Amino acid sequence: MISITNLSKVYNGVSVLNIEELKIEKGQAIGLVGNNGAGKTTLFSLLLDLIQPTTGYILSNDIKVSESEDWKPFTSAFVDESFLIGYLTPEEYFYFIGELRGQNKADIDALIASYSDFFNGEAVGQKKYLRDLSKGNQKKVGIIASLIGNPEVVILDEPFANLDPSTQIRLKKIIKGLADDPNTTVLVSSHDLQHVTEVAQRVVLLEKGKVMMDKVKTSGTFAELEGYFKGISESYAPTAAISEEE
Ligand SMILES: Nc1ncnc2c1ncn2[C@@H]1O[C@H](COP(=O)(O)OP(=O)(O)OP(=O)(O)O)[C@@H](O)[C@H]1O
Numbered sequence: 217m218i219s220i221t222n223l224s225k226v227y228n229g230v231s232v233l234n235i236e237e238l239k240i241e242k243g244q245a246i247g248l249v250g251n252n253g254a255g256k257t258t259l260f261s262l263l264l265d266l267i268q269p270t271t272g273y274i275l276s277n278d279i280k281v282s283e284s285e286d287w288k289p290f291t292s293a294f295v296d297e298s299f300l301i302g303y304l305t306p307e308e309y310f311y312f313i314g315e316l317r318g319q320n321k322a323d324i325d326a327l328i329a330s331y332s333d334f335f336n337g338e339a340v341g342q343k344k345y346l347r348d349l350s351k352g353n354q355k356k357v358g359i360i361a362s363l364i365g366n367p368e369v370v371i372l373d374e375p376f377a378n379l380d381p382s383t384q385i386r387l388k389k390i391i392k393g394l395a396d397d398p399n400t401t402v403l404v405s406s407h408d409l410q411h412v413t414e415v416a417q418r419v420v421l422l423e424k425g426k427v428m429m430d431k432v433k434t435s436g437t438f439a440e441l442e443g444y445f446k447g448i449s450e451s452y453a454p455t456a457a458i459s460e461e462e
Pocket residue numbers: 227228232250251252253254255256257258259
């Protein structure tokens with residue numbers, strides 16, 4: 217279980233995240249949505265101890281993530297390409313991560329083979345360094361690497377961005393598989409409301425660092441989210457109308 221208490225992050229006097237309380241049960245699949253700058257990556261960075269909170273704390277299975285490393289063996293993530301090692305090939309990178317997660321070469325070879333349709337004849341088997349892959353193929357490698365060793369907590373920041381439509385569909389299947397596993401807690405952020413509502417069991421909406429909506433997904437969630445973001449965009453309309461008249 218992940219438990220967030222009085223968590224805030226302030227940069228130069230500006231609060232970019234402020235969450236009083238958020239509890240994520242083991243096995244839940246959370247979709248995190250919010251406009252640019254809403255605080256999604258900040259929240260993930262705090263969950264992964266990549267940045268320090270200004271106030272508050274996060275417990276992951278009762279371990280304070282900012283004070284202990286004991287959550288790392290059961291947590292995995294792909295946030296951006298800084299998670300990759302540019303001078304390795306994808307296979308070398310998978311073996312490297314595999315070693316960290318107690319997986320041998322045969323385990324990793326089996327994993328690569330099982331995701332061959334996701335790689336779609338690119339990325340793996342090309343003898344290319346990660347730094348020379350396209351953004352989308354780098355992302356595919358980072359996402360699959362985050363699944364090595366069946367981590368209990370998987371965090372994916374905007375995994376659908378930069379992926380072609382076929383790969384997005386395959387990725388949805390992969391994330392739904394994780395979501396169906398009662399032992400795996402998944403947190404996925406996305407600007408694609410359709411994708412998020414398809415893969416998540418619960419949707420959390422951030423705006424200016426605050427939780428504005430936190431709901432178990434129902435058949436009405438997509439429409440509700442669309443309505444919310446439409447409302448935000450329309451609240452800017454009068455200004456646009458005035459400037460049009462000028
Ligand atoms: N190191 C930093 N210094 C100052 N401000 C920062 C820093 N990192 C993030 N921010 C600010 O924190 C806010 C939240 O950013 P964050 O990246 O978490 O948003 P996001 O919801 O992931 O946005 P996007 O959808 O654009 O990726 C933004 O206003 C951003 O400019």
